Amino acid sequence: MSAFKNRLPYAAPRSNKSQPLKTPPEITALAKTLRETRLPSSGVRIGEIFLKPKQVTIAPLNFNRARFELLRGWHDYQVEIGGRTVDLSLQLYLNVNHHYRLFGFCRCGSAEGMMFSLNFTTAKDINGIIGLSQKIQFREGRDGDPERARQIRGAKKRIMAEILVRSGFDVTDNDEVNLGTYSATQKAFLDTTPEAFLSQFLAVALLKGHLQGNKGYQFACLPRYDDSFAWKWDSTAEVMGALGPNKRGRRGARAIPLGLRFRVLERDGGKCVLCGQGPAMGATLHIDHVTPFSLGGLTTLSNLQTLCDSCNLGKGNRSKRSFVQE
Numbered sequence: 165m166s167a168f169k170n171r172l173p174y175a176a177p178r179s180n181k182s183q184p185l186k187t188p189p190e191i192t193a194l195a196k197t198l199r200e201t202r203l204p205s206s207g208v209r210i211g212e213i214f215l216k217p218k219q220v221t222i223a224p225l226n227f228n229r230a231r232f233e234l235l236r237g238w239h240d241y242q243v244e245i246g247g248r249t250v251d252l253s254l255q256l257y258l259n260v261n262h263h264y265r266l267f268g269f270c271r272c273g274s275a276e277g278m279m280f281s282l283n284f285t286t287a288k289d290i291n292g293i294i295g296l297s298q299k300i301q302f303r304e305g306r307d308g309d310p311e312r313a314r315q316i317r318g319a320k321k322r323i324m325a326e327i328l329v330r331s332g333f334d335v336t337d338n339d340e341v342n343l344g345t346y347s348a349t350q351k352a353f354l355d356t357t358p359e360a361f362l363s364q365f366l367a368v369a370l371l372k373g374h375l376q377g378n379k380g381y382q383f384a385c386l387p388r389y390d391d392s393f394a395w396k397w398d399s400t401a402e403v404m405g406a407l408g409p410n411k412r413g414r415r416g417a418r419a420i421p422l423g424l425r426f427r428v429l430e431r432d433g434g435k436c437v438l439c440g441q442g443p444a445m446g447a448t449l450h451i452d453h454v455t456p457f458s459l460g461g462l463t464t465l466s467n468l469q470t471l472c473d474s475c476n477l478g479k480g481n482r483s484k485r486s487f488v489q490e
């Protein structure tokens with residue numbers, strides 16, 4: 165634990181040592197939105213697990229330099245997991261790679277550390293768009309046994325992806341979890357709400373902490389890792405049943421790369437192009453091939469459009485054979 169603290173991995177960039185940092189306007193706006201956001205009343209959901217983190221003042225989890233923290237004091241919580249009290253702190257600040265990242269830190273008993281983080285810096289090749297996605301990965305080390313460490317990392321990644329997919333999260337074929345898209349120009353989330361984003365971020369962070377296995381808490385009902393490299397599968401069938409079917413198989417080779425999905429969403433203003441509904445009105449948005457992939461339609465900006473659930477379904481009804489797989 166102390167080794168983690170001493171590394172100070174997210175200190176200010178050296179090049180800006182003497183100058184105050186200018187936070188990009190889109191990050192300032194996003195931080196403001198997040199400060200004004202409260203968790204939805206349903207709390208945080210992972211499959212059939214419902215958590216209700218309480219907003220409280222906790223002893224600081226200091227992994228950062230305070231002057232860069234844009235959410236300080238706004239997203240500190242406590243939540244009960246498996247009979248233990250877990251302190252949570254969400255922090256947004258600049259890391260050594262000059263990226264603004266949202267971090268989820270936790271403390272439980274004598275264990276504390278970072279669970280999950282998300283890059284909030286505008287991707288250079290996608291103008292004005294911040295894709296709120298992160299590859300699922302574990303930094304597991306095993307002294308003197310790199311092969312074993314690799315196996316453990318792979319196993320954790322697979323189980324995390326499966327739990328997320330079954331819980332209704334958007335996980336791409338290459339194991340990126342996508343929590344939404346933010347438009348710097350519109351200063352708004354395009355395909356999610358701030359509440360849903362925050363709730364999903366916390367869910368992913370808590371699940372990752374559970375699978376890391378060194379954060380002091382464990383969900384009793386989820387598959388978990390123990391040090392003999394045996395997954396606790398006893399309850400798996402039951403748990404996975406409760407989480408729902410694995411919906412991953414539906415994607416396939418015409419999967420739309422995240423960057424392209426973000427651009428389609430930005431072009432369409434984060435709304436269904438047919439009925440105009442967006443996430444603020446409860447609509448779930450999908451990126452749809454105009455000419456279906458199965459009929460030779462390309463996965464390009466001009467052949468993609470944003471549709472809500474019901475319009476997507478309506479389209480399927482009119483032309484089942486062509487659109488059933490869209």
Ligand SMILES: [Zn+2]
Nearest residue numbers: 436439472475
């Ligand atoms: Zn629609």
